[in-house]
Amino acid sequence: MALSPSSNLLILLILSSLDWLPSPGSTFLTDWDHTTSSALIEPHFTECISRDQETFHCWWSPGSFQNLSSPGALRVFYLKKEPPTSQWKECPEYIHSNRECFFDEAHTSIWITYCMQLRTQNNITYFNEDDCFTVENIVRPDPPVNLNWTLLNTSPSGLNYDVMINWEPPPTADVRLGWMRVEYELQYRERNTTNWEALDIQRQSHQTIYGLRLGKEYEVHIRCRMQAFIKFGEFSESIFIQVTEIPSTESTVHLTLVLVFGTVGILILIMLIVISQQNRLMIFLLPPVPAPKIKGIDSELLKKGKLDELNFMLSGRGMDGLPIYAPDFYQDEPWVELMEVDETEDVDNGEKKDNRGSDTQKLLGQSQPVSQHININCSNSVSGPDAESSQATCYNTDLPEEETQMLMATLLPGQPDEEETSLDTGERSSASEKGERQLIQTQTRGPQTWVNTDFYAQVSNVMPTGGVVLSPGQQLRIQESISAAEKETKKKRKESEDSEESEERKQKEPQFQLLVVDPEGSAYSTESSIQQISTPPPSSPMPGEGYHIIHPQPVEPRPAAITELNQSPYIIPDSPQFFAPVADYTVVQELDSHHSLLLNPPCHQTPPPCLPQHPLKAPMPVGYITPDLLGNLSQ
Amino acid sequence: MQLETILPVCSPAHKQSFVLCVVAMCRAVPINDLIYRASQQSDKLHALSTMLTQELGSEAFPIDRVLACHTSSLQTPTDKEQALQVSESDLLSLARSLLQAWSDPLEVLSSSTNVLPYSAQSTLSKTIQKMQEHSKDLKDGLDILSSKMGPAAQTITSLPFIQTNEIGQDKITKLLSCFRRDSHKIDSFLKVLRCRAANMQPQVC
Numbered sequence: 001m002a003l004s005p006s007s008n009l010l011i012l013l014i015l016s017s018l019d020w021l022p023s024p025g026s027t028f029l030t031d032w033d034h035t036t037s038s039a040l041i042e043p044h045f046t047e048c049i050s051r052d053q054e055t056f057h058c059w060w061s062p063g064s065f066q067n068l069s070s071p072g073a074l075r076v077f078y079l080k081k082e083p084p085t086s087q088w089k090e091c092p093e094y095i096h097s098n099r100e101c102f103f104d105e106a107h108t109s110i111w112i113t114y115c116m117q118l119r120t121q122n123n124i125t126y127f128n129e130d131d132c133f134t135v136e137n138i139v140r141p142d143p144p145v146n147l148n149w150t151l152l153n154t155s156p157s158g159l160n161y162d163v164m165i166n167w168e169p170p171p172t173a174d175v176r177l178g179w180m181r182v183e184y185e186l187q188y189r190e191r192n193t194t195n196w197e198a199l200d201i202q203r204q205s206h207q208t209i210y211g212l213r214l215g216k217e218y219e220v221h222i223r224c225r226m227q228a229f230i231k232f233g234e235f236s237e238s239i240f241i242q243v244t245e246i247p248s249t250e251s252t253v254h255l256t257l258v259l260v261f262g263t264v265g266i267l268i269l270i271m272l273i274v275i276s277q278q279n280r281l282m283i284f285l286l287p288p289v290p291a292p293k294i295k296g297i298d299s300e301l302l303k304k305g306k307l308d309e310l311n312f313m314l315s316g317r318g319m320d321g322l323p324i325y326a327p328d329f330y331q332d333e334p335w336v337e338l339m340e341v342d343e344t345e346d347v348d349n350g351e352k353k354d355n356r357g358s359d360t361q362k363l364l365g366q367s368q369p370v371s372q373h374i375n376i377n378c379s380n381s382v383s384g385p386d387a388e389s390s391q392a393t394c395y396n397t398d399l400p401e402e403e404t405q406m407l408m409a410t411l412l413p414g415q416p417d418e419e420e421t422s423l424d425t426g427e428r429s430s431a432s433e434k435g436e437r438q439l440i441q442t443q444t445r446g447p448q449t450w451v452n453t454d455f456y457a458q459v460s461n462v463m464p465t466g467g468v469v470l471s472p473g474q475q476l477r478i479q480e481s482i483s484a485a486e487k488e489t490k491k492k493r494k495e496s497e498d499s500e501e502s503e504e505r506k507q508k509e510p511q512f513q514l515l516v517v518d519p520e521g522s523a524y525s526t527e528s529s530i531q532q533i534s535t536p537p538p539s540s541p542m543p544g545e546g547y548h549i550i551h552p553q554p555v556e557p558r559p560a561a562i563t564e565l566n567q568s569p570y571i572i573p574d575s576p577q578f579f580a581p582v583a584d585y586t587v588v589q590e591l592d593s594h595h596s597l598l599l600n601p602p603c604h605q606t607p608p609p610c611l612p613q614h615p616l617k618a619p620m621p622v623g624y625i626t627p628d629l630l631g632n633l634s635q
Numbered sequence: 636m637q638l639e640t641i642l643p644v645c646s647p648a649h650k651q652s653f654v655l656c657v658v659a660m661c662r663a664v665p666i667n668d669l670i671y672r673a674s675q676q677s678d679k680l681h682a683l684s685t686m687l688t689q690e691l692g693s694e695a696f697p698i699d700r701v702l703a704c705h706t707s708s709l710q711t712p713t714d715k716e717q718a719l720q721v722s723e724s725d726l727l728s729l730a731r732s733l734l735q736a737w738s739d740p741l742e743v744l745s746s747s748t749n750v751l752p753y754s755a756q757s758t759l760s761k762t763i764q765k766m767q768e769h770s771k772d773l774k775d776g777l778d779i780l781s782s783k784m785g786p787a788a789q790t791i792t793s794l795p796f797i798q799t800n801e802i803g804q805d806k807i808t809k810l811l812s813c814f815r816r817d818s819h820k821i822d823s824f825l826k827v828l829r830c831r832a833a834n835m836q837p838q839v840c
Contacts, residue, residue: 083707105714109714110713110823111711111820176840177715177840178827178830178831178840179715179718227678227682228678228819230685
C-alpha cells in the first residue's frame with residue numbers, strides 16, 4: 001500500500017527502535033507470497049470479514065501443505081482478549097466446504113481483540129500475530145441495493161444531461177438502529193472504457209451525476225464502507241444509463257406556435273382599432289392647424305382668390321374694427337410699390353416729356369429731373385371709398401405717353417374684381433417688361449403733386465342720373481401708345497374687347513365710359529353699366545369756368561386708343577386735349593343741392609399758385625368721388 | 636460542541652453564571668437536538684482519529700498491544716444486542732466517562748509530539764489539537780444533555796490515566812490506537828441514542 005515518505009520513515013524508526021510487529025488487523029491480508037519463498041507456505045488465514053458488525057467469517061488455506069487440505073485436518077482456534085479470561089477456543093462453526101469459520105452474534109464482540117490460530121491434529125500451531133484484529137476494523141459492508149437513475153434536466157444546448165442516482169443501504173447493515181453508519185462511493189464510466197470516475201464519498205442514499213453526454217451509454221456501480229473506516233465493501237451490480245433524445249422539443253414548438261399566433265392576433269386587433277378610430281386617431285396625432293384669426297375679418301376671405309375682398313376689408317371700408325387705415329383721408333402717407341420711372345423713355349419722348357415737364361412744373365411748381373420718381377400721395381384723397389383704385393390714381397408726371405395710357409387706364413376706377421386685379425397684373429407686367437414706368441404709387445411731394453394732367457379726365461358734366469361726363473381733352477397721347485399698353489393689359493381687355501372694337505368702329509363718336517359709383521354698394525358697377533358719355537366739344541372745357549359737367553353722351557369717336565381704356569369704365573376720349581394743360585381737369589369738390597358736381601376752377605397756371613382751394617380735400621383724380629359726394633349723389 | 640452554538644444568549648464570560656444560564660436555557664432546547672448535535676460532534680472526533688491513523692500508517696497502530704488501555708476496565712456493551720438493551724442514561728454515562736478519561740491523555744499527547752519524527756510532528760500536533768477541541772465541545776454538550784436525562788446519566792466512572800513525564804513513542808501509538816477505539820465507542824453509543832430518540836424519523840438516524 002502507498003505510504004507517505006514520512007510515514008515510512010516513522011515506521012523504520014519505530015521498527016528499528018522498538019522491534020514492533022505491524023498491526024495484524026491491517027496486515028492480515030498480507031500476501032504471503034511476497035514474504036516467504038515459494039517453497040513452503042504454512043497454513044494461514046486468508047481473510048476475515050464482517051458484514052454487519054455482528055458476525056464475521058474467517059477463511060483459511062493450508063498453503064503448501066496439501067495433506068492438510070482435507071477437512072478437519074486443520075482446526076481453527078481463536079483467542080478473545082477479554083479482561084477476565086483469555087483462552088483459546090475452537091471455531092464455533094465450521095464450513096469445511098469453504099474452509100471457513102463462522103462466528104455468529106453470540107461469539108462476536110466489538111471492540112475486543114480476536115486472535116486466530118490454526119492447529120493440526122498433531123497440535124502443530126500455526127499462528128501469526130498479524131492475525132489479531134478487532135471486529136469493527138474488518139467490517140466490509142454489503143453493497144447497496146436497488147440502484148436506479150432518473151433524468152434530471154438537459155442542458156440548453158441539448159448535448160448534456162444530468163441524472164439522479166438512488167439506492168438503498170444494504171439490508172445486512174443495521175442502519176436503522178444506528179448500529180452501523182455507512183458512507184457510499186459512486187463510480188461511473190462510459191461503456192467499454194477502463195477508467196472509472198469516482199464521485200465524492202457521501203452519506204446520502206442518492207447522488208447526482210452531472211454532464212453526461214447524450215447518446216452515450218454509461219455504466220454505474222456503487223459500494224459503501226463504515227463511516228471513518230477504511231475498508232470498502234464489494235461493488236454493486238452495474239446499471240446502465242443512456243439517453244438518446246431530449247423530449248423537450250415539443251414544448252418549445254408548442255410555445256413558438258403560441259407566441260406566433262398570439263402576436264398575429266394582437267397585431268390584427270391593433271389594426272382594427274386603428275382603422276375604426278382612424279378619424280379620432282388622426283385628430284389626436286395630427287391636430288388641425290388653427291386658421292389664422294384676424295379680429296374682424298372672416299377667415300373665408302383669407303382663402304385663395306379672395307384677395308380683393310380682403311383688401312377691401314383691410315382698407316377699413318367695410319368693418320369698423322379695422323384700425324389699419326385711419327379715417328383721415330388726407331394724411332400724407334407714403335406708398336411704396338413696385339413701379340419705377342425709366343429715364344430712357346422719358347428722354348425719347350421728348351415731346352411728351354416737354355409736355356409732361358411743363359405740366360409737372362405747372363402742377364408742382366418745381367423743376368424736376370425727368371427721371372425723378374414723384375411720389376404722389378393719392379391714397380389719402382381717395383382712400384375713403386376705394387383704396388385700391390386710389391393706387392391707380394397716383395401717377396408719375398414723368399411717365400411717357402405709353403405709360404400715360406396705362407396709368408390712365410389704371411387710374412380710372414373700375415370693377416373691383418377685374419380692374420384691381422388687372423391693375424396689379426398690368427402694373428407688374430409692364431414693370432417687368434420695360435422696367436418701368438407704371439408708377440402706381442408715388443410719394444407725396446406736396447399736396448399738389450398728386451396729379452398728372454395726362455391721367456385725368458375733366459368732368460364736363462354730371463348727368464341727372466348721377467353719371468359724370470368727362471371731357472375728351474387728354475386722349476391724344478393715349479392713342480399713340482396703344483400698342484405698348486396693349487400687351488400689358490391684354491388680359492384685362494378680354495372682356496372689353498368687344499366694346500373696344502365697337503368703339504373703334506365708332507371712332508367718330510367719342511366714347512366715354514363712365515363709371516358710375518354705385519351709391520348702394522362698395523363696388524363699382526360693371527362695364528355693362530357704363531354709360532356712354534359724350535364729351536362736349538373740345539372747346540367746351542374751359543379752364544376758366546367754374547365747373548364742368550360731364551354729360552354722358554356719346555362724343556366723337558375715338559380711335560383704338562380707347563382700347564386701353566376699356567378696362568376701366570372711364571374712357572378718356574382721344575383728344576389732344578387729354579394732355580392739355582391743367583386746365584382740362586378739375587376737381588370735383590362737392591355737389592350742390594341739385595346733384596351737380598361742383599368743380600374747382602382749373603389751375604392752368606404754374607403749379608405753385610395752383611393750390612387747391614380746399615386743402616383738406618386733396619386733389620383727386622377725376623372720376624373719383626369722395627364718400628361725402630357719394631352720399632350726396634345718392635340722395 | 637460549542638455552547639454558543641446551542642445557546643447564543645449565554646456568554647461564557649463567567650463560567651458559573653454561564654453554566655447556570657446554559658442549564659436554565661437548556662430546558663428550552665429539545666433533547667433530540669442535543670443528541671443530534673452530540674452525535675455530530677462525536678462523529679467528527681472519530682473521523683479525526685481515523686485520519687490520524689491513516690496518516691501515520693496503520694503499521695504504527697498495533698491493535699493487539701492495546702489490549703491494556705486505561706479504559707479497558709469500563710464495562711461497555713460489546714455487541715448490538717447489548718447496546719440495544721442498555722438504557723439511554725447508561726449509554727450517556729458511558730460516553731461521558733470515556734470522554735472524561737481522555738482529557739488528560741490528550742494533553743499528554745499534545746505535549747509529547749516532539750518524540751516523533753519531525754515530518755510527523757506537525758500533522759500529529761494539529762490533529763491532536765483539533766481532537767482536544769472537539770472533545771471539549773462534546774463534553775460540554777453531554778454535560779447539558781445528561782442534566783436532562785436523570786441521575787443515572789450524571790454518573791461518571793473515573794478512569795485514571797497514569798501519567799508519566801515522558802512517554803515514549805510506543806506510548807504515543809498505543810494511546811492513539813486506544814483513543815481511536817474509544818472514540819468509536821462514544822460515537823456508536825451516541826448514534827444508538829440518537830436513533831432511539833428519533834423513533835419515527837429514520838432519516839434523522
